[in-house]
Amino acid sequence: MMLSCKEVTHLVSHGLDRRLGWFARLQLRLHLAICDGCTNFSKQMHFLRKALSRLAEHSPKP
């Protein structure tokens, strides 16, 4: 069964915190292949992680 976009956003977030099972990854991939909105969303979530990892470099020096 196809996942809804809302379910996909939950899976994408989960995927940043633990390894998804193969079936979830397959469902995710199938959905992203046909959905631009969720593809953009997924990229933005990974970007968010990258931005946070670099936040410390940009903080005011003590």
Add this chain to the structure above:
Amino acid sequence: MNDFRSRVEGERAYLLRYASLQLRDPHAAEDAVQETLLAALAGEASFAGRSNLRTWLTGILKHKIIDAIRRLSRESTTMDLEDLDALFAEDGHWVDPPAAWSDPDASLEQKRFFAALEACLERLPQKIAQAFMMREHLGFETAEICKELAITPTHCWVLLYRARMALRECLEKDWFGKK
């Protein structure tokens, strides 16, 4: 004993820098480091046998930082996360599907972007911000976050999800939408 004390004291500058990066409140950072040094001196016995003093001290400091984050109260400009559900129609489709952000990596080179990001982070509700910062900034695993915040794993996933959704909205509105 005195040797241990001076080695611990020698790490103060490093610890202060570490704490300042995480907390951005100089007083809170200073307090966290002070508490760490005191805890370290009181706990010399538990250091015995470990090889790296700095790693051990940083481990203590991380917990002091979390305590400090807990204590720092948030301002009243907290985002209302009730409208996250409004992002989706009843069938689970996007009401307004996310558009691509233009050249996000270029933003990572801009100081102003990080200022916008921090402003967004500050507007997250406290518990959500705690969970998110522990995960993304301090690099904790979700199991550790659940334990620290005394919440169930499911609640933990939900907090992280809400943090990410809210930050995405905030950045889109305050940064990517304005470029």
